Amino acid sequence: MASAVETGKKAAAFRAVDENITADHKVVGIGSGSTVIYAVERIVQRPELHHIVYVPTSFQSLQLITEGGLKLGSVEHTNRALRFPEIDITIDGADEVDKQLNAIKGGGACQFQEMVVAKAAKKFVMIADYRKKSDKLGTQWTKGVPIEVVPLAYKVVINALKSQLSMKPETITLRMAVAKAGPVVTDNGNFVIDAHFGSISDPSKLGREIKLLTGVVEVGLFCNMAEMAYFGEADGGVDIWTRK
Numbered sequence: 259m260a261s262a263v264e265t266g267k268k269a270a271a272f273r274a275v276d277e278n279i280t281a282d283h284k285v286v287g288i289g290s291g292s293t294v295i296y297a298v299e300r301i302v303q304r305p306e307l308h309h310i311v312y313v314p315t316s317f318q319s320l321q322l323i324t325e326g327g328l329k330l331g332s333v334e335h336t337n338r339a340l341r342f343p344e345i346d347i348t349i350d351g352a353d354e355v356d357k358q359l360n361a362i363k364g365g366g367a368c369q370f371q372e373m374v375v376a377k378a379a380k381k382f383v384m385i386a387d388y389r390k391k392s393d394k395l396g397t398q399w400t401k402g403v404p405i406e407v408v409p410l411a412y413k414v415v416i417n418a419l420k421s422q423l424s425m426k427p428e429t430i431t432l433r434m435a436v437a438k439a440g441p442v443v444t445d446n447g448n449f450v451i452d453a454h455f456g457s458i459s460d461p462s463k464l465g466r467e468i469k470l471l472t473g474v475v476e477v478g479l480f481c482n483m484a485e486m487a488y489f490g491e492a493d494g495g496v497d498i499w500t501r502k
């Protein structure tokens with residue numbers, strides 16, 4: 259039997275696909291993570307969505323698209339026939355979401371490509387299980403805000419995070435790999451720093467400040483981007499939040 263969390267993830271993903279992706283769409287962005295697996299499962303179940311080109315946000319989602327037999331595209335490709343910088347809708351997971359639909363993302367270290375594919379989309383929808391709902395960003399996902407950095411700059415970025423922000427981080431860690439010696443290396447060849455701030459009073463401001471630090475590629479704070487968030491409940495119900 260599926261666990262409560264998996265039931266929630268699947269319910270959110272299926273409902274978001276059914277209510278947001280239509281046969282009129284030409285290009286759809288596919289996020290990364292364990293919830294997105296269910297979104298692709300639902301798309302594969304619906305033949306009327308198979309003419310659409312799907313743009314991945316990681317090696318993981320590229321594999322989901324190709325193994326599902328779906329059409330693969332990219333925001334950038336030397337072959338114009340495979341290049342799709344304009345996306346109808348992107349569906350992606352999240353690590354924590356507040357009532358304004360600001361989100362922490364990057365638990366899977368994919369936040370840079372996720373940001374590109376979300377920004378390229380006319381509509382951005384998030385899918386998650388009930389654990390990801392938050393009153394105040396930074397209180398549920400306590401591993402920290404994921405920050406992708408160019409490897410040679412990681413110490414410089416850590417020092418800047420300690421001294422140059424309007425909010426002081428409580429903890430800062432270089433994310434280490436599991437089953438491989440050394441740090442996590444992203445799909446873009448970079449490292450990830452996780453900086454935990456506790457409750458974040460102004461996520462947009464903090465995101466802008468971090469993004470300006472030399473060596474930072476992308477910050478896992480997705481503010482004022484998502485129009486809707488689908489949260490799957492343990493009983494298979496779905497709570498839908500819409501940005502006001």
Ligand SMILES: O=C(CO)[C@H](O)[C@H](O)COP(=O)(O)O
Binds near residue numbers: 290363
């Ligand atoms: O941002 C992400 C990866 O970088 C994921 O979307 C986020 O971590 C949520 O993952 P999951 O669906 O497994 O909870």
